[in-house]
Amino acid sequence: MAAESSASDLISVVALLGAAVVTVPIFRRLGLGSVLGYLAAGLIVGPYGFGWFSDPQAILHVAELGVVMFLFVIGLEMRPSHLWGLRNEIFGLGSAQILTCTAVLTGIGVAFGFPLPVSFIGGMGFVLTSTAIVMQLLGERGDIALPHGQKIVAILLFEDLLIVPLLALVAFMSPQPVAEAGSRWTSVGIGLGALGGLIVAGIWLLNPMFRILAAAKAREVMTAAALLVVLGAALLMQLGGLSMAMGAFLAGVLLSESIFRHQIEADIEPFRGILLGLFFLGVGMALDLGVVASHWQLIVAGVLALMVAKALCIYVVARLLRSSHGEALDRAVLMAQGGEFAFVLFAAAAAAGVIDAEVNANLTAIVVLSMALTPLTTLALRPFTRRAALSLDGVDKAEGLSGSVLIIGFGRFGQVASQSLLARSADVTIIDTDIEMIQSAAEFGFKIYYGDGTRLDVLHACGAGHARAIAVCVDDKAAATRIVELVKAEFPQAKVLVRSFDREHSLELVGHNVDFQIRETFESALRFGEAALRELGVSEREAADVAELIRQRDAERFELEIAGGNLEAGRSMIYGNTPSAPKPTPFVAPKRESRALNAEAAAAKTQADVEAVE
Structure with missing residues (x-):
């Protein structure tokens, strides 16, 4: 009997992994992203698809650890000084966006005919953006560390903090008998004690513990310790009545200055990815198609109204606080959905009698559909959410330059290649398009000009017409070939030396009659x-x-x-x-x-x- 149960559990695990392995690559291949692939896989194998799983809530409870670990990894990148630098975005921009969205979304609920308490709970649940989906999309685009990405992270952190007072507010709104005032103050004291205990442990205990474990030279124990820190911080916050995700984030921040930061992140990463994917699978399973079919008009109208209203509120707040049109639109599209904390809020409200089971099911379906639509809306509106150009403060454009040697690209390869020329005091002009690198190089005495070597007008402005040699050191195969074509056609007097990507690229460059080419890794x-x-x-x-x-x-x-x-x-x-x-x-x-x-x-x-x- 036990063997049959074990085999059945193993079949379920295999089915879950198989659905993800098949679906996610297909969706990524179609350009729809991995999040939508996980959601589709969950819908397929869930109780309203093939019915291989009957309890998606059980999977969601385990998979929430993926969100917890995600925020821990984000916390590792947030040094306390950096987090302090985001205080205006967290409490200023975050509070402005949340207050505006709460008022508008609550009004939409009232307009749909719901009582004010129900409208407020539904609106607040939708205000709490999905940290998992937004961070995953930002990570796939490589935008988390960029300024506009950091603003979104700050808002998400503030929204995660809100779940605690919101749960307390639900208790006050409950028509059921409320606990005594002493019990409330006891709960507050327990929460503050848990928070203080985590901070004390993070400052005085974590680093000594990892030093002892590192000296033991047991890799598996270091991995176990990293998991212990994440799950222990999450458990401590949960016991204190606070958010597990915020506990993990705070633990990450406390370890951000540690010399073990990179090792811990590497140990956590595989678990984070698997559990986060499992979370998205659970969300897909939680979409009750029976509820959607029974109340499809209300649910479709709710999804569209709430997503559009929230996106408009976010855009208006961003523009009022001086964000560019592209940045404001990008933020509005990314954050227009409800999030995973809505499930927690709705469940608490249903348990407290603020909303009934039918409203809970409808609101949950609306949030899940909004999460599923987010990757599609970001894809559809991508042409309208292009990034604003980086600031060129302190960077000189390539105009009216001249020199005997023109170096295009000042990355790792270009920096080394230029040293021989500079050592012999050659008249060298260097251009690149990486503004941050140009500004960093200036601190070490290098004069690098901003210029795109694939443009003929920029090459003329850089003095390519007078150069004796042009060194193409960019790390983009297609760009290097394009530059060679322009130079050979327009500047025949210059010797052309090119950094090649591989043998095939070298053969292509020889076909363009370059004077010298070398594969970047061969020597x-x-x-x-x-x-x-x-x-x-x-x-x-x-x-x-x-x-x-x-x-x-x-x-x-x-x-x-x-x-x-x-x-x-x-x-x-x-x-x-x-x-x-x-x-x-x-x-x-x-x-x-x-x-x-x-x-x-x-x-x-x-x-x-x-x-x-x-």
């Missing part, structure tokens, strides 16, 4: 392999011979490909025989007397492996 990888041989006991001379042979073979094969040969012809040339000839045996620490022969064999074997990859 460094060759030196790395040479060093590895020396560490294995091979003499310095023998290791150098092997590296030189590989370099020579690669050059010969490259010439053959340029001349029109194919990959098999290149291999026959490397092995000195036909393509079907047996490959040499792997290289193992050659003896001195057979150094040349073994080096050649090692070079051929290594080159064959490289060909298979490239």
Whole structure:
């Protein structure tokens, strides 16, 4: 009997993972994002789809840990000084947006014919934006660390803080007998005590604990400790009547200055991703299609009215507080849905008798549908929510410049390549489009100009017409090729040197008659392999011979490909025989007397492996 139950549980887990593995890649491939894929998978396997799961609430309760861990990771990025710097956004922008949205959404509930208490609960539940969905979408776009992303994070944090007073307010609104005043003050004291205990533990206990565990050199124990911190902080806040997610966030902030921050984040990340995906699956399962079918007119009208009204409120508040049109619209679209804390609020209100079971089901369906629609609305309105241009304060545009060498791109490759030229006092002009990098380079004495090397007018302004050499050091394959095409057509007097992405790109650049090209990782990888041989006991001379042979073979094969040969012809040339000839045996620490022969064999074997990859 127990074996049958265990097998049934395992089948459920496999079905859940299988639905996610199949659905999410399809939705990402279609450009719809992973969130919508998880929601669709949950709907498919849930009680209103194939019916493989009958209790989505049980999954949601476990999967809420994904949201908890997500906020812990965000907290690790929020140093106390940085969090203090966001105080105006958290309490100013956050309170303005929430008050405005609450008033408007409560009014919509009254207009739909609901009593004021029910309208307020429904409106507040919708005001609490989905932290999980918004943070996931921001993370996929890489916007969390950007200024407009930080404003959204600040608002989400303030909304998460609201769940505590809202639950207390629900208790006051309840028609059921209320607890004595002493009990309320006891609850407040317990909450403050839990918060103080977490802060004390974070400041004086966490870092010493991780030092002791690191000295033990047990990786699995470090992972267990990281989970203990997250779940312990969440549990402490829950016991204190506060938000689990806020407890985890605060624990992350307290560890943000720790030397173990990156290790902890790496240990938590796999669990966070799995549980957050499980949360979205649970939300998809929670969509009661029976309720939607029975009250579809009310629910559809509610979703549209609440999402549009909330988006308009967010946009107006953002514009009044001097955000650009694009930033305000982007924030409005991202935050127009209800969130996971609405489920907690609605459940508490139903238990307290403020709303009945039917209203709870309808409001839950409205919130779930709004969460499912958010990825679609962000996708549909993407052309209208383009980012505003970054500030060019302190950055000079490339205009009227001249120099004997023009370097396009000042990333890692360009910085190293420029040092030889600057050491010989060459007249060098450097341009790039990364404003933050330009400003950072200025602090170290580098004069970098802002300019897009793929534009002909910018190249003219940079003095490309007078340059003796143009070095293309950008890390974008397509952009590098475009620049080469422009330079070869318009500035024939300049020697063209290009950073290549891979062998295929190198062949393409040779086809454009560049004067010099080099694969960005070839020489460094060759030196790395040479060093590895020396560490294995091979003499310095023998290791150098092997590296030189590989370099020579690669050059010969490259010439053959340029001349029109194919990959098999290149291999026959490397092995000195036909393509079907047996490959040499792997290289193992050659003896001195057979150094040349073994080096050649090692070079051929290594080159064959490289060909298979490239």
